[in-house]
Amino acid sequence: MPKIIPFKAIRPTRDKVSLIASRSYDTYTKSERKARLENNPYSFLHIVNPGYKYHKVISGEERFNLVRNRYLEFKEEGIFIEEHQPSFYVYKIINRDAEEFIGIIGAASVADYQNNNIKRHENTIKQREEVFKEYLKATGFNAEPVLLTHPDSDELSEICNLIMHQRSEYEFTTTYRDTHYLWPVCDSKVVERIQHLFAKMPELYIADGHHRSSSSALLADDLNQQNIESSAHNYFMSYIIPESHLRIHAFSRMITDLYGMDSDEFLIKLDSIFKIENRGEEFIQPAALHNFSMYLAGNFYILELRKHHQNFNNALESLDAQILYELVLKPLLKIEDPREDKRLAYGKGKNDMLSVKEKVDQQKFAVAFSLFPAKSQQIKDISDEGLTMPPKSTFIQPKLRSGVTIYEFL
Template identity: 50%
Template structure:
């Protein structure tokens, strides 16, 4: 039984929402970030980059977190933000040039995470968990929802479709040409219908936002210990999520780029690969896999197709059948000497939403010796692995939609 809760969102006034909302801070190149800070006084980037006000870009740690909180208060005091009068849910639709996503923004339960109702598919780093927990404690809010997915539900869909026929509270196009629409669900019957519908859903899966989820749960546990009157209904027991049916997700693969061949020459490397793969040299032909257990590789100016020799590899569980895991067990670890694929500086990852030409250009630049591509992981593979209690390797999936910051804000601490 999944628990969702309406909340009084703090959100931009209707006339300023297009100026306030932003992509995640980390996604902006430095020149674009500086331009937005210089020419848009309403962008939420001023809140998360508070040192700009004092011409100091090197403010870090707890000092930065406290300044984030101060900038947030200024936005509220200056009426850039307003708070919802009654606890509400929110229908949010994002339309890109190729996809349309429609889901519900709600507060979701940290208890559901601990009870395995909300499930992970990717491991988190303890250092980042604690850093973001400290960030949440000092700032007191969630500005970007976690992306959770669930099996399609007719009740949820019907309510979303009903609101989409009405005039949206927000309707604007961002600079990346995506259209954003948001409806406020205040009607108590609709809120009850949605909360009851999610109570009938056994499992929610984290599609994006593992660190934010885990950090929210750590904070909730710590605050519960500090609160002698804790009863489980406090705002800190919840975190903001965007709930999207799994048939709407867009899933892309990550390419792998390796900086050296672990002391091997290209010919020696190919000979090592031969133990696990049938290898075809495709020359300058851009090869993209069309089946599971097939891989593309670019090495020394040429593309290769790699087909797994199943007689040389043992499938022991659902995780072992995942292409990212196969590549790690047959190539990255035994041949290239990469044991820690999360932290080893010899490997980088890049999401692949285009034609795969990046496999060639990054290697041709001289920064990398070899690159690998594979098929995207399906939602069914993700759910099967998660339901078995297994965890996928890092950078296995690049999942869309990517969500904007500050369309709605959930205050953890007031």
């Protein structure tokens, strides 16, 4: 029975939201960040990169404190305003491919995360958890929601549709050609009904934001030991969408060398694992689970996992990212740790195999694999069995912008 609560968001004024909203800091190239910081004084990047003001790279606790200062300046200047009463926020995104995502922004319970009512499918890195915990403690806010998913609910969809018949508070289009809409929901009866519908669900699943969730839990534990009067730190901001609105794409894998083999030797090794079809220069993507596209020595191949390798004992073993690791990357190419091995790199998101091909042709990598996207049910099954996926198993949409709604807990 997940507990999702409304909150008084700190958010941009209507006229400035398109200027403030930004992607996650690390998704920009250095030149992109520089251009936005130089040309847009309202970008949320000015808050998360406070050293720009001093033409200096600042890190650690000093940076965290300056982030807090920049944030307070935006509030003091009236760039951000505070909601009058606790609210949920219906949020819709229509991306450049005309895919539509509709969900509700609210605050999810840390206790539900700790009790596995909010389930996870990725391992987190302790050092990253601790660093982000200290960041949260210094800044006192969440600016980018964790993405949670739930089974489709006709009643929740109906509530959202009724709200969306009204004029949206925000409507803006990004340079990525995604259009974003937001409707605050403060009517007490509607708010109570939304809470009740979430509470009836047996669990929620993290789609994206494992480190943000775990860091929020660490912070809550710290602050609860200090007897902080407010309970806001026991929640973290989340964007909660139906499973049918989730879009899952795959990351490709690129490997710098064949561990001493030439391409023919490598193909012979693969033959005992896959049925192999050489498609020459024809660009090809895998069309089903347990099929892989490989680009090697100027040729595309389709690899179909042989039947005797399809005797799976759990949900993780049936995941294509795990199959590729267990049968190819580890035993043949000697990649033991896919998180740390410098010979392995990842192509990002959907439809990236053309750029991957270019990198192989330039001999930056020897071979590349494209995977069929995992199904949402596979992710749920892995979570339910208490297992975790290999790194970069999924690239999940939607991606929200930072700074559109902010959850203050300190």
